[in-house]
Amino acid sequence: MKDILRQLRSGPLIDSLIAVLLAAAVLSIVVAAIGHNPITVLSLFICGGVGDLESIYGTLMSSMPLIFSGLSLALAFRAGLFNIGGEGQLFVGGFAAALAGHYLNLGSMTVVLMMAVAAAAGFAWAMVPIAIRLYRGAHEVIGCIMMNYIAINLCLWLVRGPFRAEASTEKTPPIQPGGWWPTLDTVGATDFNAAFFISLIIAVLVYWMLFRLPFGFELRAAGANPGAAAASGINVRSTLILTFGLSGALAGLGGAAEVSGVFGSFYSQFSPGYGFDGITVALLGRNHPVGVVAAALLFGMMRNASKLLQFEAEISADIIFLFQGIVIIALLAARPIRRAVAARLAGRA
Amino acid sequence: MRLPETGLQPVAVMTGIHKRFGETEALCGVDFTAYSGSINAVIGENGAGKTTLMKVLFGLLHSDSGDVVVNSRRIAGSHSARRAIGLGIGMLQQHFSLVHSFSSLENIILGCEPVKGIQIDRRQARKKLEEILTELGGVVDLEKPIAGLSVSERQLVEIARMLFTGAEILIFDEPTATLAPQEIENLYRLLRRLADEGKTIILITHRLREVIKYADFVTVLRRGRVTAGFERKEMSEEHLIGAIVPEAAALLAKKGRELPHVDERADPVLELKGVDCTDLAGRTTLRGVSFSLRPGEILGIAGVTGSGQKELAEVVIGLHPPLSGSIILSGGEVNRMNARDRRKLGVVYIPEDRFADGVIPPFSLVLNRLLGDHRLPHFRRRGSYRLNLLREDVREKIGNYHIDAGDPDATLTSLSGGNQQKLMLARELDREPRLIVAHNPTRGLDVVAARRCYERLLELASQGDAVLLISTELEDLLSYAHRIAVLFAGKLIDAGASSELDARKIGLLMTRGSAA
Numbered sequence: 071m072k073d074i075l076r077q078l079r080s081g082p083l084i085d086s087l088i089a090v091l092l093a094a095a096v097l098s099i100v101v102a103a104i105g106h107n108p109i110t111v112l113s114l115f116i117c118g119g120v121g122d123l124e125s126i127y128g129t130l131m132s133s134m135p136l137i138f139s140g141l142s143l144a145l146a147f148r149a150g151l152f153n154i155g156g157e158g159q160l161f162v163g164g165f166a167a168a169l170a171g172h173y174l175n176l177g178s179m180t181v182v183l184m185m186a187v188a189a190a191a192g193f194a195w196a197m198v199p200i201a202i203r204l205y206r207g208a209h210e211v212i213g214c215i216m217m218n219y220i221a222i223n224l225c226l227w228l229v230r231g232p233f234r235a236e237a238s239t240e241k242t243p244p245i246q247p248g249g250w251w252p253t254l255d256t257v258g259a260t261d262f263n264a265a266f267f268i269s270l271i272i273a274v275l276v277y278w279m280l281f282r283l284p285f286g287f288e289l290r291a292a293g294a295n296p297g298a299a300a301a302s303g304i305n306v307r308s309t310l311i312l313t314f315g316l317s318g319a320l321a322g323l324g325g326a327a328e329v330s331g332v333f334g335s336f337y338s339q340f341s342p343g344y345g346f347d348g349i350t351v352a353l354l355g356r357n358h359p360v361g362v363v364a365a366a367l368l369f370g371m372m373r374n375a376s377k378l379l380q381f382e383a384e385i386s387a388d389i390i391f392l393f394q395g396i397v398i399i400a401l402l403a404a405r406p407i408r409r410a411v412a413a414r415l416a417g418r419a
Numbered sequence: 420m421r422l423p424e425t426g427l428q429p430v431a432v433m434t435g436i437h438k439r440f441g442e443t444e445a446l447c448g449v450d451f452t453a454y455s456g457s458i459n460a461v462i463g464e465n466g467a468g469k470t471t472l473m474k475v476l477f478g479l480l481h482s483d484s485g486d487v488v489v490n491s492r493r494i495a496g497s498h499s500a501r502r503a504i505g506l507g508i509g510m511l512q513q514h515f516s517l518v519h520s521f522s523s524l525e526n527i528i529l530g531c532e533p534v535k536g537i538q539i540d541r542r543q544a545r546k547k548l549e550e551i552l553t554e555l556g557g558v559v560d561l562e563k564p565i566a567g568l569s570v571s572e573r574q575l576v577e578i579a580r581m582l583f584t585g586a587e588i589l590i591f592d593e594p595t596a597t598l599a600p601q602e603i604e605n606l607y608r609l610l611r612r613l614a615d616e617g618k619t620i621i622l623i624t625h626r627l628r629e630v631i632k633y634a635d636f637v638t639v640l641r642r643g644r645v646t647a648g649f650e651r652k653e654m655s656e657e658h659l660i661g662a663i664v665p666e667a668a669a670l671l672a673k674k675g676r677e678l679p680h681v682d683e684r685a686d687p688v689l690e691l692k693g694v695d696c697t698d699l700a701g702r703t704t705l706r707g708v709s710f711s712l713r714p715g716e717i718l719g720i721a722g723v724t725g726s727g728q729k730e731l732a733e734v735v736i737g738l739h740p741p742l743s744g745s746i747i748l749s750g751g752e753v754n755r756m757n758a759r760d761r762r763k764l765g766v767v768y769i770p771e772d773r774f775a776d777g778v779i780p781p782f783s784l785v786l787n788r789l790l791g792d793h794r795l796p797h798f799r800r801r802g803s804y805r806l807n808l809l810r811e812d813v814r815e816k817i818g819n820y821h822i823d824a825g826d827p828d829a830t831l832t833s834l835s836g837g838n839q840q841k842l843m844l845a846r847e848l849d850r851e852p853r854l855i856v857a858h859n860p861t862r863g864l865d866v867v868a869a870r871r872c873y874e875r876l877l878e879l880a881s882q883g884d885a886v887l888l889i890s891t892e893l894e895d896l897l898s899y900a901h902r903i904a905v906l907f908a909g910k911l912i913d914a915g916a917s918s919e920l921d922a923r924k925i926g927l928l929m930t931r932g933s934a935a
Contacts, residue, residue: 278803281804282803282804284794287786287789287804290782291779294779294780295778295779297775298770298775298777298779298790299779299790300738300758301736301770301776302758302762302791303737303759303760303762
């Protein structure tokens with residue numbers, strides 16, 4: 071616990087807070103410019119995000135896929151790699167999980183099997199860009215983007231064609247009852263199930279691996295200084311391959327969690343771009359599992375509240391994407407601001 | 420410091436400079452003056468504040484208080500490197516700041532490109548540069564990318580760049596650390612000529628012999644304070660050491676311990692037989708290198724920088740397989756064995772450039788100490804790292820190796836360069852090695868720390884470890900190695916027992932490949 075605090079206490083945490091405040095300030099100006107009261111909007115965000123049990127459940131379930139994709143990106147960033155292919159890995163993971171969940175029945179273990187299949191699919195999908203990078207020198211971002219197109223369009227074609235369950239919706243056949251994560255509570259129309267806790271458990275595992283296990287140390291060393299890592303006996307290439315595969319597996323798990331926890335099948339609209347949102351989540355969370363969960367909860371809350379915002383104030387839900395974009399820019403501004411303030415304070419003391 | 424009698428002008432005058440980094444006081448009230456037409460040396464222990472002081476002068480750091488006056492103009496708080504260049508100050512940093520894929524010409528004009536209309540005027544730049552280089556007496560292909568130049572050529576490019584920007588005050592931070600003896604002499608000849616033309620040369624170095632031989636004035640720093648200033652005629656090694664580290668004068672005056680005895684009949688720890696190597700681009704880096712190293716033996720490898728030293732070290736520790744030939748470690752061939760497994764056999768490595776191959780600057784001291792030992796069961800319990808045990812170990816190393824550091828969880832960058840080097844030495848040498856591959860192990864260490872480093876190597880050798888000591892410090896090779904071999908364009912030439920060699924003979928082998 072002390073170590074987590076130590077890791078968070080220093081500059082990065084403050085930078086992230088500054089970035090969120092800055093982004094909120096800019097958002098307030100935008101909201102005011104289109105004729106709304108920023109205070110009202112803020113209270114709607116809070117009401118819709120954590121106002122009652124139903125909205126809290128909604129917030130947690132909206133954060134869940136963001137935690138998975140945020141962890142996926144953070145892991146890759148720690149090794150100096152940019153896994154922008156999270157969306158594609160999420161699609162293949164979700165699709166593979168949906169098929170496994172429909173055709174294979176292991177009773178209550180079906181859901182575990184689905185997670186394993188999704189992780190394997192995500193892992194495999196991530197192998198292509200990292201192999202091209204390490205053996206042919208093409209940057210992994212290019213390979214990832216290409217693999218995203220292939221994954222998304224392949225899955226969409228499969229769900230619209232061979233695996234379409236019914237004419238009215240673009241969905242695969244439903245998963246077995248044992249493929250669902252158990253529901254823990256239901257308020258109104260909102261189901262709260264164990265999928266959220268699975269994401270937290272995975273975050274703890276990622277933390278443990280990154281900061282307590284030799285492999286995590288090796289991947290961080292390979293990311294921070296490949297030369298020193300190699301000279302001390304670390305096989306940098308295989309470390310990067312495994313890291314990228316695990317990053318893909320985490321993204322794939324996010325897809326499976328959506329299938330097992332929210333939709334019960336692969337649905338063509340099942341991801342509004344979670345794989346890409348993971349970039350913002352990881353950056354705001356400073357590539358730290360605890361930070362990633364915190365950032366995912368923030369964005370999850372805003373997403374969940376955006377319905378209320380649209381309904382009550384008629385502000386488009388897209389405003390949260392504006393917020394996400396501003397956060398990234400604000401993160402760049404945060405460090406100089408912190409330094410300047412610190413220098414001013416030091417001067418006064 | 421007393422004023423010299425001659426009519427030299429004080430060009431840069433710093434008074435009462437204070438600078439803190441968090442808890443540590445890097446500079447506390449330093450006064451420093453540099454005179455035109457002379458070579459002004461700044462010496463002191465690791466972490467004494469030499470580089471910090473010069474960074475303040477060059478505008479890379481802001482002092483907390485104190486005055487900087489350059490050419491009788493007081494520089495206010497808003498000093499910056501850009502303004503420093505405008506005032507005619509140039510600084511050659513320890514780690515060169517050149518763009519490797521750019522040509523020399525592009526590197527030199529970077530930041531002050533002469534323009535014609537909206538285009539860069541390459542022709543004019545070229546003409547001016549050729550004039551400067553002729554004046555410097557150096558030959559550098561201006562169109563060749565920096566990556567293809569030797570260290571001394573890169574240095575020449577850096578000097579040309581400073582002169583191109585019109586620098587009158589030239590600061591050199593450890594310029595001779597990686598040069599061969601002849602190159603060092605050439606550099607000082609050049610510095611002397613620049614000084615004679617009226618330029619002000621400021622020189623940070625650890626090499627007292629060079630200071631005594633070439634500097635006009637010397638300022639000694641110790642823990643952020645000036646402890647002494649000498650003029651040329653007052654300089655002696657004894658005086659300088661006394662001012663740098665009074666308490667260590669005795670240690671240094673003591674004659675070095677005897678080289679450990681080597682049993683000629685013992686089986687070699689390491690044997691290379693006809694090892695050839697190529698780099699990624701297919702260029703030959705090592706040609707038919709053969710030698711053997713017995714327990715307790717220290718083999719010194721000399722050579723001009725870039726003659727295959729790094730490749731030799733890396734092929735021995737297992738980063739690259741040799742193209743042909745064989746590497747035999749403790750009697751078994753290890754050509755295909757990876758670096759991790761060779762480490763398990765007791766191979767440790769002190770790389771030449773710690774930033775590239777030795778440490779991870781943004782990581783803490785603890786994690787830097789863990790690097791390479793991170794698979795040892797000793798440091799883990801139920802899979803997890805035992806961080807408290809590691810912290811304890813780092814504290815112990817801080818004490819044993821005289822590392823100027825407090826918190827084991829501080830980032831490595833909070834340490835001065837020499838202290839980072841000491842931590843790396845501690846990590847590698849405390850690993851119970853069988854074979855130590857040390858490439859410029861004292862790089863960035865002050866006289867005392869360097870001496871301690873060699874004492875430790877001798878101690879390990881006397882316990883039966885074999886040492887492959889690759890160094891550009893010929894004096895050190897002559898005093899601490901049993902035998903010396905010279906790398907010349909990838910070929911290893913046996914020079915014989917160090918007791919029968921001198922620097923001149925090795926220098927000839929280094930530059931010509933033969934002693935004739």
